[in-house]
Amino acid sequence: MHQYRGVTNDIFWVGGSDRRLTLFEHIHPLHHGVSYNSYLLLDEKTVLFDTADWAVGRQFIENVTAVLNGRSLDCLVLDHVEPDHAAALEEVLLRWPEVTLITTAKAVQFLNQFGFQISPDRVDTVKEGDERTFGRHTVVFLTAPMVHWPEVMVSYDKTDRVLFSADAFGTFRALDGKLFADEFDFERDFLEEARRYYANIVGKFGPQVQALLKKAAGLDIQYICPLHGPVWRRDIPWFLDKYAHWSAYEPEEKGLVVVYASMYGNTEQAAELLCAKLAHRGVTNTRLYDVSTTHVSTLIAEIFQYSHLVLAAVTYNLGLFPPVHALLEDMKALNVQKRTCAILENGSWAIRSGALAKEKLAELKDMTLLEPTVTVTSALSQSSGADLDALADALAASLQA
Structure with a gap:
C-alpha cells in the first residue's frame, strides 16, 4: 500500500x-x-x-x-x-x-x-x-x-x-x-x-x-x-x-565529556570523582562515558557537541587501552579539532597511557592540553585525590571563563 x-x-x-x-x-x-x-x-x-x-x-x-x-x-x-x-x-x-x-x-x-x-x-x-x-x-x-x-x-x-x-x-x-x-x-x-x-x-x-x-x-x-x-x-x-x-569544528556549547577506560573499576572511580568535584564547583554540564560499552559514534557526536574532553585511560600491555586508542584514531579520521583536553592516566607499573594519549592528541589540529595530568597508581590515593582537585580547578576555570 x-x-x-x-x-x-x-x-x-x-x-x-x-x-x-x-x-x-x-x-x-x-x-x-x-x-x-x-x-x-x-x-x-x-x-x-x-x-x-x-x-x-x-x-x-x-x-x-x-x-x-x-x-x-x-x-x-x-x-x-x-x-x-x-x-x-x-x-x-x-x-x-x-x-x-x-x-x-x-x-x-x-x-x-x-x-x-x-x-x-x-x-x-x-x-x-x-x-x-x-x-x-x-x-x-x-x-x-x-x-x-x-x-x-x-x-x-x-x-x-x-x-x-x-x-x-x-x-x-x-x-x-x-x-x-x-x-x-x-x-x-x-x-x-x-x-x-x-x-x-x-x-x-x-x-x-x-x-x-x-x-x-x-x-x-x-x-x-x-x-x-x-x-x-x-x-x-x-x-x-x-x-x-x-x-567549522566549533563546539555548540561549553561542557565536558569524560571518557574513561577501566579494567577493575579504579579509573572509573577516579573519573566519577572528578565529575563530582566539578559539580561541587558549579560545573554540571558534564557527560561521563565508559569507552568499552559506549559505541564510538556516540562518543564522537558528544565530542562534536562539547568544548572540553577528559580522557581517563588505563595503561594496557604497555600501551593505550585499545578502545581509547580506537577513539583517538576515529577523532583523527573525522578531523576533530578545537577542543580543550585533559588526561587522567592509570597503571600499576610502567604507566604510559597519559604520554601516549598526548602523542595522539598532538596529531589533531588546534587542541589545547590542560594541565595537570592526573596519575593514578593502581587505585586512588591522597596524592592522586589532590591532583584531581587541581584538575577540577583548572577545568572549572576554563569552562567558566
Whole structure:
C-alpha cells in the first residue's frame, strides 16, 4: 500500500523508513531506524529525485507509482549514487524505460563501477550551475563534492524554492509516519541523531560542507529535502547554524565529556570523582562515558557537541587501552579539532597511557592540553585525590571563563 506525503503542491515524498537495519553502513548503531528519502516532481515533465535502498524498495516503487497515477516518468535526478540511494535505480529503469538520468560525470563513473549498465544516450550530464526546466519548475544543479562522496551534487528548485540536499542535513531515525521536522519535537527526538549522523558520516569533510553552506546562503530556501530524516520548512536558519558549528569544528556549547577506560573499576572511580568535584564547583554540564560499552559514534557526536574532553585511560600491555586508542584514531579520521583536553592516566607499573594519549592528541589540529595530568597508581590515593582537585580547578576555570 502506498504511503506518500506532499511537500509542496507539485513535489511529493515517496521514500520509506527501515526499522530492521541495526547498523548503518554496517558500523553505526541505529536505535530507531532510518529513512531513505526520494522526491517526485509533477510538472509538464515528471522528475524523480534519487531512488532508495532495497530495504524499502517495495514501498518506494508503490509510492512512485501511486503519485504518477498512470503518467510516465520522464527524468531521474541522481544527486548521490551511494547504494542506499541508488540501489533501486535498475528497478526504475525497468519500469520506466524511457526515463532520462540527470547526474554528474563522476556519478556515471560510479554507476558503471557498481555494475549498472546505462546507455550514454539516456544520461544528461550536468555540471555546476546548469539548469533544466521541466515546465513551471526550473532546477539548478550545484556540485557538492565530498559531502560526503566526490560525485555529490544538490538540486535547487527555483520555483518552489526547494533544496534537494543529498546527504547534507540528514539524520538517523525513521520518520514514524510524519515527514516535516516541525511535526516532531526535533530537539528532543532528532537532534542527537542528527549530530551523530553528521559527525560520523560527514564530519571529516567540514571545509566541503562550509563550501556548500556558502552556496546555500545565496539561495532563497523555503524547504530542505535531505536523503535521510525529516524535511525542513520552518526554523531552517536554526538547523543551518548547527551545520555551521559542526562543519567549522566549533563546539555548540561549553561542557565536558569524560571518557574513561577501566579494567577493575579504579579509573572509573577516579573519573566519577572528578565529575563530582566539578559539580561541587558549579560545573554540571558534564557527560561521563565508559569507552568499552559506549559505541564510538556516540562518543564522537558528544565530542562534536562539547568544548572540553577528559580522557581517563588505563595503561594496557604497555600501551593505550585499545578502545581509547580506537577513539583517538576515529577523532583523527573525522578531523576533530578545537577542543580543550585533559588526561587522567592509570597503571600499576610502567604507566604510559597519559604520554601516549598526548602523542595522539598532538596529531589533531588546534587542541589545547590542560594541565595537570592526573596519575593514578593502581587505585586512588591522597596524592592522586589532590591532583584531581587541581584538575577540577583548572577545568572549572576554563569552562567558566
